[in-house]
Amino acid sequence: MTQLSAAQKQPAEGALKTTDSSKALYGGKSTRRITVRDLAAAKERGEKWPMLTAYDAMTASVFDEAGIPVMLVGDSAGNCHLGYETTVPVTLDEMTMLSAAVVRGTSRALIVGDLPFGSYQEGPVQALRSATRLVKEAGVGAVKLEGGERSHRQIELLVESGIPVMAHIGLTPQSVNAMGYRVQGRGDEAAHKLLRDAKAVQDAGAFAVVLELVPAELAAEVTRSLHIPTVGIGAGPETDAQVLVWTDMLGLTGGKVPKFVKKYADLRQVMGDAAKAFAEDVVGGTFPLEEHSVH
Ligand SMILES: Nc1nc(=O)c2c([nH]1)NC[C@@H]1CN(c3ccc(C(=O)N[C@@H](CCC(=O)O)C(=O)O)cc3)CN21
Numbered sequence: 001m002t003q004l005s006a007a008q009k010q011p012a013e014g015a016l017k018t019t020d021s022s023k024a025l026y027g028g029k030s031t032r033r034i035t036v037r038d039l040a041a042a043k044e045r046g047e048k049w050p051m052l053t054a055y056d057a058m059t060a061s062v063f064d065e066a067g068i069p070v071m072l073v074g075d076s077a078g079n080c081h082l083g084y085e086t087t088v089p090v091t092l093d094e095m096t097m098l099s100a101a102v103v104r105g106t107s108r109a110l111i112v113g114d115l116p117f118g119s120y121q122e123g124p125v126q127a128l129r130s131a132t133r134l135v136k137e138a139g140v141g142a143v144k145l146e147g148g149e150r151s152h153r154q155i156e157l158l159v160e161s162g163i164p165v166m167a168h169i170g171l172t173p174q175s176v177n178a179m180g181y182r183v184q185g186r187g188d189e190a191a192h193k194l195l196r197d198a199k200a201v202q203d204a205g206a207f208a209v210v211l212e213l214v215p216a217e218l219a220a221e222v223t224r225s226l227h228i229p230t231v232g233i234g235a236g237p238e239t240d241a242q243v244l245v246w247t248d249m250l251g252l253t254g255g256k257v258p259k260f261v262k263k264y265a266d267l268r269q270v271m272g273d274a275a276k277a278f279a280e281d282v283v284g285g286t287f288p289l290e291e292h293s294v295h
Pocket residue numbers: 075076079080087171173181182183213245248253257258259260
């Protein structure tokens with residue numbers, strides 16, 4: 001028997017965690033479509049993953065080719081794609097059309113379709129009817145809805161019916177008229193409510209839960225106490241996954257963006273400059289040139 005190296009003598013941590021990077025959600029080898037079971041396995045491995053919103057086929061194809069494993073067709077399409085002030089006016093018809101486009105533009109990412117305001121609040125049966133449209137007409141692999149304890153019956157029926165559900169607690173923007181856009185879970189009572197909401201959606205069968213605008217320490221506690229993955233947005237670094245609105249992280253959103261956003265590019269500047277360059281060319285007669293012409 002040959003002597004063990006120092007690294008081989010230390011099995012404890014490394015041996016427990018799978019380090020098979022070929023299975024990784026981001027950067028792994030598999031090209032088949034990601035499923036909710038893959039996300040459960042990632043939590044077991046302690047692996048973090050990224051999620052971005054997408055509202056159209058072309059943008060979604062860029063993120064799919066970049067290896068983003070999960071995309072959310074968010075009802076943030078309301079203010080980021082369709083020109084509404086908030087997410088409140090978005091309809092199920094609109095979400096179905098946008099979700100279908102994102103599914104068509106992707107081959108690997110798990111596509112989650114957001115149920116818009118008014119499409120599930122009436123009760124479990126309405127929720128099932130709405131979610132069924134996103135699954136059958138758009139082809140999404142899962143749906144998302146807002147609310148913890150208040151939405152647990154909806155989640156139960158969808159999951160029983162074979163539709164994976166991502167829950168969403170903390171700041172729930174569809175309730176903006178009631179709660180505004182404010183940090184949730186500050187103070188003992190609110191923290192306990194958030195923990196109860198998290199347990200309620202896990203017990204109802206949700207495969208993951210979004211934590212929006214929640215103190216980082218509380219999001220960390222929720223993440224440790226659940227066996228399903230948590231997806232943070234403005235919830236600190238310790239959630240299992242992170243989501244951002246794509247137009248925010250690429251610097252395309254006009255006006256103010258939430259302070260939890262990191263801007264990875266300035267597409268608004270890039271696109272504006274390109275539009276101006278085109279306009280100057282046309283006005284000045286420098287476009288089209290001979291190379292852009294047919295004879
Ligand atoms: N472009 C965009 N980005 C988002 O992240 C987003 C949307 N739209 N629309 C749907 C919801 C609404 N979200 C919001 C909207 C506003 C704040 C906001 O005003 N936040 C304040 C902090 C408020 C506080 O401290 O209480 C901020 O400055 O970040 C946060 C999240 C997140 N979602």
